[in-house]
Amino acid sequence: MYEKYEELLKKTGKTSYQISKDTGIGQNTLSNWKTGRSKPKIEKIKILADYFGVKVEELI
Template sequence: MYDIYCRLRDDKKLKDSDVAKATGITKSTFSDWKTGRSKPKQDKLQKIADFFGVTLDYLMNGTYDNQINTIAAHHDEAEWTEEELEEIEEFKRYVLSKREK
């Protein structure tokens, strides 16, 4: 999970302190996760997933949830690439963000 978090954070050119401010999770908590002193709790994982606009499944396992796999299963052509799956996930987040406005 921590590796996936780091990848998401780095992709957005953020620091732990930026994510801490946005989510209310302390910087020391991130440090504890990195060193293995503690494991993230469900509520904090959800805050991070929400912040980055990914599913909890993706944050924990680096895989897409069943909804994305269901969409992919209905494709008549060859298998979806990782890039295409990411585009589907981004579009899903976009549609959901419009609903929230």
Template sequence: MKENTLFEVFLMRNRIDELIKEKGYMKKYVAQKVGITPNQLSNWLAGKSYPPLDKAYILADLLGVKVDDLYER
């Protein structure tokens, strides 16, 4: 069995864009409801940054999912 490197263990695929599209929301609307700028949301979607825990909970509630569902390994 192959051992995962530390990088591979922490590499998570972002599902936020997929979940936003499933709900039919506009990204500007999501950013406004979460209390962030559209640029911050774009950074999350691109994997350039991750939402802080408080914003992740707001986003998950808005999308009707658990925080764990925002990302997958």
């Protein structure tokens, strides 16, 4: 999932910091997803999908 998230960051020119501020998903949470320490819950995936204007299925 994180790879798809990174693709959307590049596509939109956004940073993880901006996403964190705009969505309320903590930077630590995003970092943990990146390193594999945790997996995103469906609620957070839905927030990101809505934010980027994509379907949940595109992120998972």
